[in-house]
Amino acid sequence: MEILDYAFMQRALIAALIVGITAPAIGIYLVQRRQALMGDGIGHVALTGVGLGFLLNTSPVWVATAVAVAGSVVMELIRWYGRTRGDLALAMLFYGGMAGGVMLMNLSDAGSNANLGTYLFGSITTVSPQDMTTIYVLAALVLAITVGLRRQLFAVCQDEEFARVTGLPVRLLNLLVAVTAAVTVTVAMRVVGLLLVSALMVIPVAAAQQISRSFAVTFATAVAIGVAVTVTGTTTSYYVDVPSGATIVLFAIGLFVVFTALAAPLAKKRARDAAQASRGCTLEVPGSRGATDDVSVAG
């Protein structure tokens, strides 16, 4: 394969693969606790980190990670303490993060509008060998948390109150989800860009749950979809010369449509199987056994 002859393309494909795995892996918990757009918010905040990185002449990825983590912790705190004004506080954080990033980047010498674009929409072919090290480390962390703590995170995201009563450290686990999401955002930043990061966290999960009944299968399918769209999207962008981030997200939406179309016939088949299994109607008497039992009068 000619595409693999170039070192930058090898890096691009590996980065794409890693993002395809990690983004849905944390995204599923955000979707489960109905915070699908949290990744988007973190992406906005991370932009301030990128701007700050340029201004300070340090690695934008690490500063973006630090700022995104701080932003996600603030969002989590707002969720705990803020009740009615929570959504407005989050809006402040999102737009403040975006505006701050643009402003800081403009103030720095190295940052330019062209540079801004690569962070907003991704620029996968510019991933450097140093970036790769960062991506490996962060991705390992994300996977260790999302897979290693899956039962705890499932319990917390499914029913927070119940999780508290079982004695799980709910606040700590919630913080961990937020921080992991922030880390994933910065890992995915170079691949799909800060504005499209959330799409990779949410769309593969949304597509997977069209056809699955269990959390475990949704998780595995979402990761498979994530990998499929990031790798094919990156490859396509190499051959056709289209932006990788947009290609990946459009592929993901395409798969979502396909899975949704598959869902209706699949549900029908399952209903048919279930009907076959129970072989027609049986009279259900509450609290007693089926009406087909042998009749006996003795108590």
Add this chain to the structure above:
Amino acid sequence: MNHPLPEPVIDLRRATASLGARPVLRGVDLTVRTGEVVALLGANGSGKSTAVRSVIGQVPLTGGELALFGTEFRRFRDWARVGYVPQRTTAAGGVPATVREVVTAGRLARTKLGILRKADRAAVHRALELVGMADRAKDSVNALSGGQHQRVLIARALAGEPELLIMDEPMAGVDLASQEVLAAALREQVGRGSTVLLVLHELGPLEPLIDRAVVLRDGCVVHDGPPPEAVGQHALPGHDHVHPHADAAAEPIRTGLLS
């Protein structure tokens, strides 16, 4: 209460709590002892839900004292001994989950780092069988009826093999068949010596199991004793006549007519 009593599992004294500016509990005393089955009754807004939610630490007390299993609430960490069934909203999150996955979450407190051993899987299976949902273990909770949903939530609490079971309106909106299953599951649990605190709107099919009823009105206890004979509106004060149920070995007639 002038005979020798077993250790209190729940000991709530002079508890006050408010939701916003509104005082919801205004000095509630609630003691549940080992092996007892206590029903907390009252009309909507009487504070019964708030009272149980304060027992499990979900509503902070503004005054009074609370101890669980003889340990002051602030120091209590032994949550594996407590099984909680929340008032039914839904067991479903934003992602599909099977019945078994949801019930397994109730076993976490008994595992180390969330790693399931054979005994844990067996406990989950037992809990599913107890509520008659073992054959639906692989189904999505989204596909269940209200009553089945509630059975799943109860199985989740039972999976941890709790000594104290706290249920908030377990029969609300539950079909008759599920009510019978739940009553049977609870009977089995009580037979094993579990302590149970139930919030109920009315006694219904659980009546024969209940040792004692505590009736709340406007955040105050207005009755603490044998379950009032009549249910529903008649469970309210003014109607809290004592009836000779305690020594009646015969099981009361269950009409199954709830509402």
